[in-house]
Amino acid sequence: MTNVWLEFTTIALVHLLAVASPGPDFAVVLKVALTQPRRIAIYTSIGIGVGILIHVIYSLLGINILFKTTPWLYQVLLWCCAVYLLYIGINAIQASKQSENVSLQGPASNESTTMSAAAGFKLGFITNGLNPKASLFFLSLFTVVIEPSTPLMMKSLYGIYLATATGLWFCMLSVLLTHPIVQRKIQSYAHWIDRFMGGILIVIALSLVVNW
Template identity: 25%
Template sequence: MTAATLMAIWLVHLAAAISPGPAVVLAARTSLREGFGRGSWLAVGLGLGACIWACAAMFGLAILFRVAPALLSVLKYVGAAYLIWLAWRMWRDAPQPLSMDLPVGRGRRGASGLVWLGIATQLANPKPAVFFGTIFLTFLPPQAPFWAYAVILMLVFANDAGWNVIVARLFSLERTRRGYMGLKTTIDRTFGGLLALMGLKLATT
């Protein structure tokens, strides 16, 4: 495993991580509504979810999809349904005023809950499944040493978590937050519409 190979893997995955998708949308919305800290916990979960897909790719995901191609189709439709469900929730709740106070007897997700939400979002998203099961594997040399797998996982986590932390920071700024408060319904329904379009695209391609 050469430094050039690791650099190529890092760059191609970074390009995939920063491309628009459900992870970026949720990181932006969470930070707008709840602040940078909570958006960062979500980003950690997104990074861990990407690592799970990378592990699956390194240990046989492509073989599994070739043996059982219907599995990828099932994954695609489940992911599409999940994105459309999230879009419906965003659209439905958009007109409701944003309150920073929690209702009695209810609480927001804690840090661990946000991490799990990030992991679930990645696992339900066919975009990383397709990327890691195809493009990623073309850059992965056969019979790489164990240390190389560990380094690759660290690069994958740094790309996904790091980019979404940047997104969380940008969308948590006070100026951005004030603008959101004034345009909450429009922005939430825009985010919801984007997720719905992503879901429909997944289901029809």
């Protein structure tokens, strides 16, 4: 039992550092929170949390070892992630001031610019599911931190915790960024922030390719 609590504490601390550091998930949530209603940002955050389960499942099945023993498989993941982030980034830098008219509590003034809940969830889910940073995190977690002798049930509970904690973190971030006071302060240049985050996503995408 002591080993289990030690593992959980280590996992929780490492996850806190990982989820708080800037990355594709953070950039996407910030972009959505500034240009979409609050509920869409929350659905995107939930999608990111559920996306964690992809990494949890392949880690529990031992498939994560393939990333370590089969370099080309990880390279494919890098390229898929880079292309997807590049696509999102290019769309973001084309943001216009119309995105500022999104209402925080109701539908946007221009319905064509408002994402559906399903689209927001899908955006978060795919962004995290393709996130190579998350892949490396879980590869390290299940090969270094978590003992092979740890029961499968406990490993599953760790995964559920990580997915839940991630989703809650980004949901809280979404609520903060879509608070009326925060929105009023940034409303006049929200589209520039959107473009900036689009540029960040493009830089992340290109860095994945360059580092490869």
